[in-house]
Amino acid sequence: MTKLNRRNFIKLTSAIGAGAIAVPTIISACARGKNGHVAPSDRVNLMFIGSGNQAMNDINCFLTDKRVQITGICDVNKQSTGYWNGKIGGREIGINLVNGYYSQLLGKKYTGCKSFEDFREVIARNDVDAVEVVVPDHWHSIPVLMAAKAGKDIYCQKPLALTIPEGRAMANAVKKYGTVFQTGSQQRSDVNFRRVCELVRNGRIGKLLTVECGLPSGTPDYGKTGNLTQTIPVPEGFDYNTWLGPAPDAPYCPARTHVNFRWILDYSGGQVTDWGGHHPDIAQWGMDTEYTGPVKIQNARAEWAVHPIWNTAIEYYFECLYANGVKLIISNKLQSGVTFHGSEGWAHANRGNHQVFPESLKDSVISPSEIHLYQSENHFRNFIDCVYSRKETIAPAEIGHRSITMSHLGNIAMKLRQDLDWDPITEQFSNNDVANSMLHRKMREPWESIYKEHLV
DSSP: OOOOOHHHHHHHHHHHHHTTOOSOOOOOHHHHTOTTOOOGGGSEEEEEEOOSHHHHHHHHHHHTOTTEEEEEEEOSBOSBSOSGGGOOBSHHHHHHHHHHHHHHHHTSOOOOOEEESOHHHHHHOTTOOEEEEOSOGGGSHHHHHHHHHTTOEEEEOSSSOSSHHHHHHHHHHHHHHTOOEEESOGGGGOHHHHHHHHHHHTTTTSSEEEEEEEOOOSOOGGGOOSOOSSOOOOOTTBOHHHHHTTSOOOOOOTTTSGGGGGGOTTTOOHHHHHGGGTHHHHHHHHHTOTTSOOSEEEEEEEEEOOSSSOOSEEEEEEEEEOTTSOEEEEETTSOBEEEEEETTEEEEEETTEEEEESGGGGGOOOOTTSOOOOOOSOHHHHHHHHHHHOOOOSSOHHHHHHHHHHHHHHHHHHHHTSOEEEETTTTEESSOHHHHHTSOOOOOTTHHHHHHHTOO
16 A cells, blocks of 8 residues: 555645635745745645764754655753753754755745654654654653654664664564664764775675774763753753653653763763764674674673763773674774775775775775765755655664664673673574673663553
């Protein structure tokens, strides 16, 4: 059955209604899709679930796409400090950004961007084509599952999910409901990473032997300002209980929320999972293992944060072994970026540059008959392109799930300080029941029930 989406429905009803109009109507060029504009009936109605750290960047990126109309911002925080580099965040900040941009674009005051505190209101709306889920990691899976079932297309920031079972549930739901889904692993839309992966996939460095992913260490300075660990009353305008959501109950203190959630295992996985959605994702792309995973995690070790609240790994090392014999090493002690080592050379990529050896590889041409990887020059535009075409994005849910799985496995192995055998088909450990018990995190109600209700 062909789904009649909102944009096509508006076109159809507009055409029917046009025959009954007797009085001439003046329609602006913008409304008619002229002079470079896209008609409102053809625009993707996008709402944001989350308006904090990453959201401000993403809002700006979608605002510049004329095919998109941002019509709503949802966040449990009305407005406060506590975000990146001391910036202010919250739904009012996002709404002001959107309305201000459209006001300037239209040359008159615009107030059409709506405010929401409960993401379920956004998902329940029939006039929403797509959502971006840009909230702390422990809140990724439930909105995605609900949005997919409701027929919304989804851009979800990385890492895909807090746990491997949640990621599997998200990938399954997206597949079942035919949702267009983009994981925010934007390095796939960078020419340097694509170039290096194409060289590796086409054998330019010989037989691939080892891959190294260098990720950041520690806790960034932007999360250390002020007396953050003291329990204080919840600030006005912040629904802290809903912010905790499926995570365990905990007293409020600034060290837990906004920019700092990343350093607490109840909500995220530290630098291991923050950057695990980037460089290890590229490693899988170059290794041609993006729909599978390692079979063993070994030599895992870590230094864990000593702090009243933060408890993620600040120094770390682990190795992922694949069935084809390739070893992937993930550590904060390695050169930043991704380095592929082969029998005849190496190739390295980082943001903004890439290097190869031997030097002759710089001019190596990938012929039409060789492997050419998915080409995207802009991660946000690629998502909207696929919303229109219904094709798969450059970073779909299944790939996002497989990529972050390595980081989740690494965190478990580093906690247990044991080598672990992993089955990428069943997504279970074959030699350790304790490790299997760590795969899922029990959720607080009513979220556990809602999560299970939407499993497919």
